[in-house]
Amino acid sequence: MAAMSSERSDHRPDDRTAAPAPSAPSVPAPPEQALTTRLNFDDSNTTGDVVDALFLGRFAVGEQPYARSHSIDRVRKGRTLLPPGARVLRETKEDSRGSVLAEGDGWTARVSRWSRGAEVTVTAVSGELAEQRLKQAVDGAEDEPEPQDDQVSMGFWYHSPMCGPRRTSRTIGAGSWEQVRGNYTARVAEAMDGLMKTTPDDVSGRLLLLHGPPGTGKTSALRTLARSWSDWCQVDCVLDPEHLFNNIGYLMDIAIGADDDEPETGRWRLLLLEDCDELIRGEAKHAAGQALSRLLNLTDGLLGQGRNVLVGVTTNEALERLHPAVVRPGRCLARIEVGPLSREESVSWLGTEEGIGRDGATLAELFALRKGRSPASVPPQDRESAGLYL
Numbered sequence: 001m002a003a004m005s006s007e008r009s010d011h012r013p014d015d016r017t018a019a020p021a022p023s024a025p026s027v028p029a030p031p032e033q034a035l036t037t038r039l040n041f042d043d044s045n046t047t048g049d050v051v052d053a054l055f056l057g058r059f060a061v062g063e064q065p066y067a068r069s070h071s072i073d074r075v076r077k078g079r080t081l082l083p084p085g086a087r088v089l090r091e092t093k094e095d096s097r098g099s100v101l102a103e104g105d106g107w108t109a110r111v112s113r114w115s116r117g118a119e120v121t122v123t124a125v126s127g128e129l130a131e132q133r134l135k136q137a138v139d140g141a142e143d144e145p146e147p148q149d150d151q152v153s154m155g156f157w158y159h160s161p162m163c164g165p166r167r168t169s170r171t172i173g174a175g176s177w178e179q180v181r182g183n184y185t186a187r188v189a190e191a192m193d194g195l196m197k198t199t200p201d202d203v204s205g206r207l208l209l210l211h212g213p214p215g216t217g218k219t220s221a222l223r224t225l226a227r228s229w230s231d232w233c234q235v236d237c238v239l240d241p242e243h244l245f246n247n248i249g250y251l252m253d254i255a256i257g258a259d260d261d262e263p264e265t266g267r268w269r270l271l272l273l274e275d276c277d278e279l280i281r282g283e284a285k286h287a288a289g290q291a292l293s294r295l296l297n298l299t300d301g302l303l304g305q306g307r308n309v310l311v312g313v314t315t316n317e318a319l320e321r322l323h324p325a326v327v328r329p330g331r332c333l334a335r336i337e338v339g340p341l342s343r344e345e346s347v348s349w350l351g352t353e354e355g356i357g358r359d360g361a362t363l364a365e366l367f368a369l370r371k372g373r374s375p376a377s378v379p380p381q382d383r384e385s386a387g388l389y390l
Contacts, residue, residue: 023243046092051090051100051110067122067123069121069134069373072141073167085104086214088102089102098112101110109121134225150173152226156237157237158239163250164253173223175224181193183220191334195227195334206333207313211337217342220363222314231265237271238271238272248294266308274314275314283286346366
C-alpha cells in the first residue's frame with residue numbers, strides 16, 4: 001500500500017508548490033519607433049519644404065518632444081525672431097516668403113515669414129525651455145502702427161494647403177461715413193446712418209446682409225463700417241468663404257479660435273464674406289449641403305453662443321431669391337439693399353448729365369465717368385447678369 005501511495009504521490013501535483021510569479025507588464029515602445037520616416041523630394045518641392053522637414057526631425061524622434069508656436073501679423077522691422085545665441089542651419093528666401101532653421105543648446109527654432117507676418121515654432125527638451133526661447137524670440141516683435149484718420153486695420157483669412165488657416169492684416173484706406181454718404185441713395189444712406197452708429201449694446205442679430213447689383217458700393221460701405229466700428233469691433237475678411245463652411249476645422253479656428261478671454265474684453269469680431277450668392281440663395285440648402293446650416297449656426301445657434309462674432313455677407317442676388325432662413329426676422333442685425341443711384345442723384349453726384357441714362361447709374365459707373373471713361377458695364381436692362389463684381 002505504501003508503494004502505491006508513493007506512486008500516486010509522484011503523479012499528483014503538490015498543492016504546496018508556489019504558483020508562477022506574474023510576468024512584469026510590458027513597457028510600450030516609444031511612439032517614434034512606430035514611425036516610418038520617409039522623405040521624398042522632387043522639383044515640385046521648395047527649399048522651404050526642406051526646412052520644414054528638417055525642423056520636424058528632432059520632434060518626431062522624441063529628442064525634443066516639446067513644441068511651442070506663436071504667430072505675428074505685423075513683424076517689427078529689424079527683428080530676426082530668433083532667440084539669443086541661435087546658430088542658423090538653413091535659410092531660404094522666395095519672393096515675399098522665407099524660412100530660417102536655427103538651433104541652440106537643447107532647442108531648435110523655425111521662423112516662417114510672409115509679407116509682414118510670421119510664425120515662430122520652437123521645439124526643446126522641456127516645455128519650460130521651449131516657452132522661454134519662444135518668448136525671447138517674439139517678445140516686442142509685434143508692430144502696430146498708429147492708425148490714421150483715413151485708414152483702418154483689417155484682417156484677411158485664408159486656408160493654406162501647407163499651413164492650414166492663416167491670418168494676415170493690412171492697413172487699408174477708408175473714408176468716414178460723412179465723406180462717402182453721398183455715394184448712396186437717400187433710402188440706403190438713412191439705413192446706413194443707424195448701422196454706422198451701432199454699439200455692442202445695440203447688437204440684436206448676428207448677420208449683416210448687403211445685397212444688390214454689382215458696382216453699387218457694398219464693399220466700400222463695409223470698409224467705412226470697419227472704420228466706424230474700430231473702437232469695439234475687429235473686422236476680418238474671409239478670402240475663401242466657400243472653403244470656410246465646408247471645412248469644419250477651418251470654421252472652428254476662425255469662429256471659435258483660442259481667444260478664451262474674448263467675452264471678458266468685450267471686443268467683437270465681424271467676419272466678412274463677399275460674393276456669397278451660391279451659399280445663401282433660395283436653393284442653397286440643396287446645392288451647398290451643410291455650408292448654409294453652419295452659417296446659420298454661427299449666427300443664431302450653438303456655434304456662435306458665448307462668442308462675440310458677427311457675420312457680414314454681400315451678395316448680388318435680389319432679396320426674393322435669398323433663402324428664407326437667412327432673412328428671417330431676428331437673425332439680421334441689418335438687411336440693406338444697395339442699388340444704383342437714381343438719375344437725379346447721379347446727375348447731382350457727377351455734376352453733369354453726360355453719360356447718365358434714364359435709370360441712373362451705379363457708383364462704379366459714376367467713378368468711370370468722372371475719370372473720362374465709358375462705364376465698363378452692360379446696359380441697364382442686363383445688370384442682373386453683369387457678374388459678381390462689387
